[in-house]
Amino acid sequence: MQTTIVPMSLGDIFDRLFKLIGKTALRNLMIAMIILLPASIIFAYGMNEFFSMISQIIRVKELNEVVPDEYFFSLSKGLTVYFTTIVIFMLAYLTATVGITIVGCAEMSDQQISWSKALGRTFSIRLLRIYGQRILEYLALACLFIIPVIFIGIGAGAESLGVTFFGILMCLVTGILAVYLWVRWAFALPAIAWEDAGVIQSFGRSSFLVNRFWWRTFGILLLLNIIVQFAISIITAPIQLVALWGFISKYFTMIGSIADGASDSLELLELFDSLGTGLGIVTFVSYVLLLLVLPLISVVMYFDLRARKNEFVEPAELAEAE
Amino acid sequence: MQNNQQVIENDFQPESSSKYEGSWERKGRSLNTAAVVGLLGIGVLYFNAQVMLFMIIFLFTIAINPAPEVSGTFVERISAMAKLYTPPLRISLIISQYLFMLLPTWWLVKRWHSHYVRDYVRLKYSSVIEIVLAILATLAIIPTGAYIGNELVRRLKFPDIFFKFYQELFSAHSLHEFLWLVFIVAITPAICEEIFFRGYVQRTFERTVRAKSVLLVGVIFGLFHMQPLSLITLSLLGIIFGFFYYRSQSLLPAMAAHFTNNFLVIFLYYKEIEIAGVNLLTAEQLPISWVLITLPIGIFILYLYYRLTKKNNL
Numbered sequence: 235m236q237t238t239i240v241p242m243s244l245g246d247i248f249d250r251l252f253k254l255i256g257k258t259a260l261r262n263l264m265i266a267m268i269i270l271l272p273a274s275i276i277f278a279y280g281m282n283e284f285f286s287m288i289s290q291i292i293r294v295k296e297l298n299e300v301v302p303d304e305y306f307f308s309l310s311k312g313l314t315v316y317f318t319t320i321v322i323f324m325l326a327y328l329t330a331t332v333g334i335t336i337v338g339c340a341e342m343s344d345q346q347i348s349w350s351k352a353l354g355r356t357f358s359i360r361l362l363r364i365y366g367q368r369i370l371e372y373l374a375l376a377c378l379f380i381i382p383v384i385f386i387g388i389g390a391g392a393e394s395l396g397v398t399f400f401g402i403l404m405c406l407v408t409g410i411l412a413v414y415l416w417v418r419w420a421f422a423l424p425a426i427a428w429e430d431a432g433v434i435q436s437f438g439r440s441s442f443l444v445n446r447f448w449w450r451t452f453g454i455l456l457l458l459n460i461i462v463q464f465a466i467s468i469i470t471a472p473i474q475l476v477a478l479w480g481f482i483s484k485y486f487t488m489i490g491s492i493a494d495g496a497s498d499s500l501e502l503l504e505l506f507d508s509l510g511t512g513l514g515i516v517t518f519v520s521y522v523l524l525l526l527v528l529p530l531i532s533v534v535m536y537f538d539l540r541a542r543k544n545e546f547v548e549p550a551e552l553a554e555a556e
Numbered sequence: 557m558q559n560n561q562q563v564i565e566n567d568f569q570p571e572s573s574s575k576y577e578g579s580w581e582r583k584g585r586s587l588n589t590a591a592v593v594g595l596l597g598i599g600v601l602y603f604n605a606q607v608m609l610f611m612i613i614f615l616f617t618i619a620i621n622p623a624p625e626v627s628g629t630f631v632e633r634i635s636a637m638a639k640l641y642t643p644p645l646r647i648s649l650i651i652s653q654y655l656f657m658l659l660p661t662w663w664l665v666k667r668w669h670s671h672y673v674r675d676y677v678r679l680k681y682s683s684v685i686e687i688v689l690a691i692l693a694t695l696a697i698i699p700t701g702a703y704i705g706n707e708l709v710r711r712l713k714f715p716d717i718f719f720k721f722y723q724e725l726f727s728a729h730s731l732h733e734f735l736w737l738v739f740i741v742a743i744t745p746a747i748c749e750e751i752f753f754r755g756y757v758q759r760t761f762e763r764t765v766r767a768k769s770v771l772l773v774g775v776i777f778g779l780f781h782m783q784p785l786s787l788i789t790l791s792l793l794g795i796i797f798g799f800f801y802y803r804s805q806s807l808l809p810a811m812a813a814h815f816t817n818n819f820l821v822i823f824l825y826y827k828e829i830e831i832a833g834v835n836l837l838t839a840e841q842l843p844i845s846w847v848l849i850t851l852p853i854g855i856f857i858l859y860l861y862y863r864l865t866k867k868n869n870l
Contacts, residue, residue, distance in 0.1 A: 245585060252589035461596045464603070468779045475784035483712050490715040 239342070239541045242534075247454060251527075251534045258337050259526060261349040265333040266525040268353070270518060273326030278514020280319025285506040287312030325365070327521055331529045332356045332364055332427050338533035339428040356427075363426050366433045371419055378408040378415075417452045418444050424536040443539040451535065458531045466523050473519050478512040481505055580668035590668055591760035598660050598752060599780060606652035613644040634717050638724035645725060650740050653748040661752045669760070677755025682806035689861045690800045690809035694816045696854030697796060699846045701789035706841045708785050727825045737822045746815035753777050753794070754801040754810050762802065770798040793817060799858065803865035 242250060291305045333349070333356040340347035347355075382404035389398030421443050422436035431439050444451050475482065484505050540546065576582075580590050628636075665673045674680070726741060728734035753773055761769035777794030778787045793814075800809040828835070834843065 245580060248593050249585040249589050252586060252592060460600055464600045465596050471782055472784045472787050486713045486715050490713060
């Protein structure tokens with residue numbers, strides 16, 4: 235069945251988005267939990283390892299003045315674990331985004347798809363394509379900054395204010411270019427997840443959809459992202475308090491003792507010991523909430539842009555054609 | 557029916573026959589979405605504008621009157637900093653409440669829902685007895701809220717130093733300053749926050765979820781203040797204000813209750829009153845006996861309020 239979707243105004247986008255969130259919330263929550271929960275446990279472990287490693291090294295330095303070499307080895311090990319867990323978490327987040335995008339796109343096309351079916355579709359060749367697309371996108375955006383950063387480096391090294399200033403100016407210009415490209419490629423993910431497009435094809439497809447609507451897309455994406463971040467910060471503030479209770483309590487004790495003029499630098503170290511698990515919980519909750527909304531913003535915008543490119547047939551036109 | 561949601565209309569009777577002629581209403585969009593978008597949109601605007609205003613006013617103040625170098629202990633430096641920040645904070649608070657909370661709310665109601673904004677938000681008279689009961693109930697519930705808040709603060713070992721900052725913001729050192737503070741801290745939020753939270757957000761939710769809107773917006777009210785330690789206390793107050801609004805079908809009792817709560821805080825800071833031998837500013841915790849006495853009284857007054865407003869056929 236050919237879905238009929240007409241171009242939407244900002245109010246229509248809000249309306250459609252909130253209805254879509256309501257209709258898909260349970261299924262999307264399931265997908266987010268299944269994929270993010272194990273990743274968050276690994277992430278919390280990584281955080282714990284990293285922070286306890288740091289506090290251990292500082293403790294040794296406090297007592298010995300000279301830090302033994304093996305501690306630097308443990309620090310590099312801790313850093314490796316830390317960054318690995320971050321990469322695992324980011325990949326899990328991206329995977330969940332794909333699953334939720336599939337659920338959202340199906341719903342927009344008047345098809346009901348279960349969370350298990352969406353996961354089944356996610357774990358296929360398209361997931362690898364999406365990983366590839368993201369890597370290429372980030373590489374392209376990062377490459378833009380290479381030349382300005384080199385200029386800043388040379389300027390700083392040669393203590394030349396002019397060259398440094400030129401590098402900073404170039405950085406600003408490439409920053410604008412990066413934002414421009416980020417918006418142009420914002421719909422590459424739904425193109426792969428829903429249309430089964432190839433990696434390079436997805437860039438072209440997204441760019442085609444955004445063409446002539448760049449400012450509109452940029453404005454709405456920015457507005458919706460700010461609103462969502464605000465909502466999540468409000469909701470997660472009390473969760474942060476509960477999850478990081480131990481950390482905050484120790485932090486306040488430390489501030490209290492500084493105010494009383496009786497501070498102990500080792501108190502600072504105890505802060506780190508209680509940080510990993512709490513941060514894991516807060517990160518998990520925040521990202522699950524983000525997953526319930528952010529991918530669906532892309533979905534609604536993606537369908538709106540397709541409608542603006544006349545990709546959906548009006549019922550009247552369909553009847554006429556028949 | 558409007559977009560698969562049951563819309564309840566029971567009290568909105570402006571002079572015109574076309575009750576909801578705003579753009580959102582005409583297009584038959586979801587009312588819950590309107591409430592959420594209004595809440596978050598105005599929230600983002602309000603908080604960001606307040607921070608920017610504060611920075612502008614602060615820099616302007618410093619440019620005109622450079623701050624003296626402060627040395628001394630950590631506590632002394634914090635106190636000096638609080639004194640420096642207080643005037644810009646107060647001015648940014650008052651401007652942002654009217655310009656970035658009240659005005660956008662008024663505009664949103666007019667554009668999305670109805671030209672009869674005062675009718676929509678229920679800015680109308682209510683009986684004196686309802687207002688008096690709302691004030692009494694708030695006074696009776698405040699000790700319970702304060703007890704819960706204090707307990708969390710105590711358990712978290714919240715340092716006294718931060719209270720000094722807070723105290724400076726709400727303390728008046730002269731009658732003139734006290735009256736100015738009453739306007740900033742008691743009157744302004746009672747008008748602006750009530751029109752926004754109760755008049756717009758709760759009113760719009762109420763049209764689909766009826767009484768559940770009281771609980772929902774009460775918790776949102778608590779969350780919006782971004783003070784996790786006071787979340788329970790503020791949510792409790794929000795629920796009570798919402799209850800007054802819902803039962804009386806008027807904003808005035810909720811405004812009076814909100815004013816009472818905020819006024820009491822600045823009055824206690826100003827007068828440093830001792831009640832039954834307890835200095836409310838320096839006491840770490842209120843006696844539990846206060847809660848045991850005032851809470852049942854508060855509940856009883858709320859019950860009286862419920863009985864009194866039965867005439868509204870809710």
